[in-house]
Amino acid sequence: MGVVAERELRDLWLGGRGLLLAFAFSLLLSVLTYLAASNEALNFLEQRETVNLVLQVAVGVGGLLALLGAADAISGERERGTLESLLVTPLPRARLVGGKLVAALSLWLGAFVVTVPYVWFLGRNVGAAGETIGVGLVAGTLLAAALAAFGICVSARARSNRVSLSVCLFALLALFAPTQLPAGAQHGWFGELLLRVNPVTAAEHYIGSVIVDQHGWTHDLSWLASPLIAAVVFTAIAVAVVPRVLMLTLLLVLVLAAPAQAAPGVTMSRSHVATKLGDEFAFTSVVTNRGPAPLTGLIAHLDIVSRDPSVYVDPEDWSDERTRYLAPLAPGRSVTVPWKVKAVTSGRLDVYVVVLAGGRPTVGPAIDVRVANRSTIDAGGALQLAIAVPALLGLALVGVRARRPR
């Protein structure tokens, strides 16, 4: 793989094509960053959301570049008449494909390197830069590897380069399509399943979970299962090697590691919520009849209190439907009650549900809610950054082109 990868990387980056793409990508990020930081109409996003947005764009565009680079890898060689000369050498075909894969992946890594200064600038005041770079590298690399390996598979089978590029673009659009579904369609077990099995939506969900929701790296790790599976499966197909049993075992562990729930009379679907002022969050409570007789006259009521005595909370402002009248519940049966709450006060609060059965209240566990103030981006330095990165890449591009023999 070494010789092919080296040659492919030289052609891609010293030939100027990779730098040209990186330059174009930096222009896109410059515009996005500058507007996000300085435009009043656009600077409505919370700072972590802006960082997340830029990283999602980087992962999306980087994945696209890797996919298109791979889509050209075999069909392009065939169309240019250079493939047969490579196949007639003793080089194992798996190593040829591996070298092509490395070159395609380098396009993602190039896009990621370009993204780093923008992410650092946007996330520096909220301490999000480091984790953004880390999570972006991990999730983005898995996704790019999956897309690049898929592109190689398509490229090897396609009759022409045009067909290969078209199929790959269509597939990528199909993978991104669920992100445009209404929010309601993305909830529920089927909606979540769709998001989980799609490597693109799963990777983006994981990134958002770490950056915006500030979950730990391991909290939603199972969401990386589908990008990882796709990367492994398509790479195995691309290089025609036996699937790596250990990797698959790891994946199974990740996929099956679903959180277990206890089942008291009133349970809540979440124990902690980290959110921002003005954002909505949702959860459910499960009411179970653990007695021998049916329960009638059930009323579930939502309440919210602040832990800070100086902060006044009016629960009416948080939820406009706090009282639910439930149908009778047979012994052993449960009912799930969904709740939606909007954070209208910053600070630390408890949200809990009381269930009245025949006038006797049962209180469920409280949800520990932390509501952060909205922080927006300081526009200072945005313009300089927006100009400096494309300028540096442009200079590198001119330099590379100038030293090419004519």
Next chain:
Amino acid sequence: MTIEAHDVTKAYRTVVAVQDLSFAAEAGEVIGLLGPNGAGKTTAIRVLTTILAPTAGSFSVAGIPHTRAADIRARIGALPESAGYPDQQTGDEYLRYHARLYGQSRAAARATAAALLRDVGLADRRSSPISTYSRGMRQRLGIARALVNDPAVVFLDEPTLGLDPAGQEQILRVVDGMSRERAATVLLSTHLLAEVEKVCSRVLILNRGRLVADGTVAEIAGRGEGLSEAFLALTEAG
């Protein structure tokens, strides 16, 4: 023998491109592979260079059985029909890359590239991008690439296609040098009979996938009033 083919057959579903091809070649021989368009010349070369697997039959190249494809590829050179070239690379970079694909060190690859560029008359253009090369120069570069591993057998598929007479002459000189100076067996696919008469010691004529003649140029030419008439008679009869 450097090539031994026994009843080699290659079929694409219902179409039989090459059928029961049997022949043998000795070291240093230049063999012309003749045939009209669609006769199976390119398929035969692709099978013998292990790019395609035979449907039936067996062969060996440089004493290596066809079941050891990677070992055969290490001992052969090939210039495919209508070979393409990476325009952005220089001739020197292109040859060094291919030498490295055969496992040569960087220093050895550099020396190999320099020597071959000199042999094919491209030393003065070694640092020019291939995009600036003429068609004849590209073909000579392709032949140089086919020689980076000092092969025992070289397969050339229509190497003079589209070249002017001067370009054809240059290529034929290089082909002649392969057998004389390197003692390599050359299988030269062409439909230009004048080329065959000039450089080949033996001729194989394919028609509709079958071998219809195998002999020296004089033997084949003796079947008619010259090689051209004999060729037409053999291929029209099929």
